[in-house]
Amino acid sequence: MADGPAERVERAESFVRQLYSRGSEEIWAPAAPTYATLAERIGATGVSYAALGLFSTSEQERTPTGDVARHDLAEGAAQCAFTLAAVPTEQEAGAVDVVAQGIVAALSKDTLNDVQWLDLPCGPAVSCVTWREYQLGPEVTATAEPAAFVTAEMQVHVPFPTGPFTAVFTLVTASIDHWSQFVDMMGGILQTVSFTDPAEALTE
Incomplete structure (x- = not known):
């Protein structure tokens, strides 16, 4: 998330052009302010990074000649939303174990949470996975019939060892058939978390 409103507007304009790469000004012009406004609201909640992931689910295989063969019947896209926020918490520097234990206790009160x-390489963290089912009315479904809509969320809380904050990584998706891949992606991101200034690390 950019620091100032002007830069957020600029990034929103760039984002919609990448998201709707085959679009035109007719699509980009109204979409950019929408995402810029969303960025303002997200930023006000403490989120410092937000991303939307779109991934092709088309199955591919190599032909005997080495060319890629695509199975058209399997074509589609999987989508997820990812955010990172720094949430103020009452803690002393270095008391990460105590904070993590408190987070476990708080999240475990909800029986729907898998805590x-x-x-992690950077220290203790707490993972919370929650699945939710929503009932959609016939007016919003493609079949004009009531349907269930399921989402899965993984939220990982990582206490700062340097001060009174906790980093909260959140990944949400309705593409539940690809949940295991998204979990692997989140795991890869978490392995890179560090509270050491890269510039300081180079001088040591």
């Missing part, structure tokens, strides 16, 4: 302790 797990994580040991």
